[in-house]
Amino acid sequence: MAMGRRTSEQQEPLWLPTANLLDSPGHPFYQRLNDLLREHEFDWHAEDLCQGFYAPTMGRPGLAPGVYFRCLMVGYFEGIDSERGIAWRCADSLSLRRFLGIGLDQQMPDHSTISRTRRLIDVETHAQIFSWVLKLLAEQGLVQGKTVSIDATTMEANAAMRSIVRRDTNERYDEFLTRLAKASGIQTPTRADLKKLDRKRPGKGSNDDWEHPKDPDAKIVKMKDGRTHLAHKVEHAVDLETGAVVAMTIQPANAGDTTTFVKTTQETIHRLEEVKADPEVSAQLSETVVEELVLDKGGHSNRMLVDLQELGIRSYVSEPDRGPRKWKDKRREQSAVYANRRRIRGNRGKALHKKRCELVERSFAHTLETGAMRRAHVRGHDNIRKRYLIHVAAFDLGLLMRKMTGCGTPKGRQGRLAAALAALFDAIRFASDLLQTFEYQLVAHRPATASSRWVLSTPTSATGC
Numbered sequence: 001m002a003m004g005r006r007t008s009e010q011q012e013p014l015w016l017p018t019a020n021l022l023d024s025p026g027h028p029f030y031q032r033l034n035d036l037l038r039e040h041e042f043d044w045h046a047e048d049l050c051q052g053f054y055a056p057t058m059g060r061p062g063l064a065p066g067v068y069f070r071c072l073m074v075g076y077f078e079g080i081d082s083e084r085g086i087a088w089r090c091a092d093s094l095s096l097r098r099f100l101g102i103g104l105d106q107q108m109p110d111h112s113t114i115s116r117t118r119r120l121i122d123v124e125t126h127a128q129i130f131s132w133v134l135k136l137l138a139e140q141g142l143v144q145g146k147t148v149s150i151d152a153t154t155m156e157a158n159a160a161m162r163s164i165v166r167r168d169t170n171e172r173y174d175e176f177l178t179r180l181a182k183a184s185g186i187q188t189p190t191r192a193d194l195k196k197l198d199r200k201r202p203g204k205g206s207n208d209d210w211e212h213p214k215d216p217d218a219k220i221v222k223m224k225d226g227r228t229h230l231a232h233k234v235e236h237a238v239d240l241e242t243g244a245v246v247a248m249t250i251q252p253a254n255a256g257d258t259t260t261f262v263k264t265t266q267e268t269i270h271r272l273e274e275v276k277a278d279p280e281v282s283a284q285l286s287e288t289v290v291e292e293l294v295l296d297k298g299g300h301s302n303r304m305l306v307d308l309q310e311l312g313i314r315s316y317v318s319e320p321d322r323g324p325r326k327w328k329d330k331r332r333e334q335s336a337v338y339a340n341r342r343r344i345r346g347n348r349g350k351a352l353h354k355k356r357c358e359l360v361e362r363s364f365a366h367t368l369e370t371g372a373m374r375r376a377h378v379r380g381h382d383n384i385r386k387r388y389l390i391h392v393a394a395f396d397l398g399l400l401m402r403k404m405t406g407c408g409t410p411k412g413r414q415g416r417l418a419a420a421l422a423a424l425f426d427a428i429r430f431a432s433d434l435l436q437t438f439e440y441q442l443v444a445h446r447p448a449t450a451s452s453r454w455v456l457s458t459p460t461s462a463t464g465c
Contacts, residue, residue: 029412031098037066045132046065062117063113067101068118072086072390073393074099075373076367076398083377115378129389131275133393135278142242143244144241145286146288147291147352149237149295150295150360151238151356152257154224155373156223156229157376158218159230159379161173164230174194177194181197219232232251233251236248237265243362248264248388249264251263257295258304290313294353294356295317297318300320302330304317306336309332315340319341370409371391371395
């Protein structure tokens with residue numbers, strides 16, 4: 001066989017029959033997911049919701065709503081953080097083109113089209129797509145709505161600390177320090193002088209004094225690794241029976257948990273009631289949504305426990321060590337705190353907190369770490385919530401796909417093969433260790449004869465010494 005050689009230039013034909021275009025068999029995961037969405041008429045539902053945002057004859061051709069929401073889902077399944085990266089990945093992959101329903105003879109939408117469509121469609125429409133996914137999970141028994149846990153984490157904002165300005169004078173940080181240095185007698189301050197002046201100045205990172213000019217919703221907070229950044233707070237409400245995220249909120253990062261948990265609880269009840277209103281799935285949910293609420297110690301306060309008790313919600317809130325409490329003229333607060341304390345010390349309370357640590361943290365790991373949303377690439381809570389609602393909806397779809405096919409992500413099949421091989425090697429190693437242990441015990445308990453004693457006492461050295 002003669003060796004082929006690559007020519008320096010390749011001349012593309014002017015006309016190419018459509019039948020000769022390359023086609024991809026598609027990725028098994030995306031093909032099955034597409035069949036699922038088509039079976040439940042996802043595209044028709046999305047088009048009905050977004051009908052009011054599109055003009056019938058004016059403007060350039062828009063991006064179909066079903067394609068737009070699929071693009072944001074690809075961001076979760078492929079672990080892509082930016083819309084520019086999503087557009088590039090979809091244009092580069094034949095299987096993703098097939099998932100989006102865009103042929104090789106069609107132009108793939110670029111990142112500006114995706115971002116413009118996001119700005120066009122409002123937050124509530126994105127929330128209705130999220131509710132549609134919840135109804136799909138409820139049909140398969142993956143949403144119960146009885147026991148819910150809420151937890152929060154931080155998302156780094158698309159804003160830099162060096163760009164913050166004063167709220168009162170609109171000065172940049174270095175300009176403000178220069179003015180302080182000149183007021184203290186240093187007429188030509190150097191960078192070292194500014195650092196020395198700023199080192200021990202109290203309250204230098206207060207959100208009451210500073211803001212980002214392009215993203216006022218971003219707040220200055222200390223991250224879990226000790227760094228100080230502009231960030232947002234993300235809260236998940238997770239169904240502890242199934243692990244599905246039933247609600248999420250984006251809130252100021254400097255707000256306390258006792259304040260933000262209330263809003264997330266209200267959002268959770270609203271979403272579950274919206275799902276329960278559908279007669280086809282109402283039988284899958286409990287009679288009363290959110291009967292039990294599991295929180296960490298950040299959500300423990302007298303006011304919150306009293307409110308939950310008045311709503312008829314059993315609380316399982318971890319209690320911080322506050323020492324002896326005084327309950328004079330606080331009978332309601334005392335009753336709520338003591339009832340919560342009794343529940344968290346019981347076997348069910350301990351089991352629920354164990355599941356909270358497992359399922360809620362798992363949702364954060366999938367959506368923020370492997371899903372690449374630990375840092376936002378858009379600004380403003382509305383834009384972040386639009387992107388993150390579909391991101392979490394894709395996470396819930398992954399739970400459904402795992403139930404149906406055994407894989408919750410496109411790379412799950414690779415993980416299943418590696419896990420199967422690892423389990424096989426572990427079984428072989430365990431059998432080998434068990435066999436060696438059995439042989440050792442057999443030799444140790446064997447009756448010692450004269451010949452065997454002589455064999456065991458014989459030196460093993462080949463020199464005979």
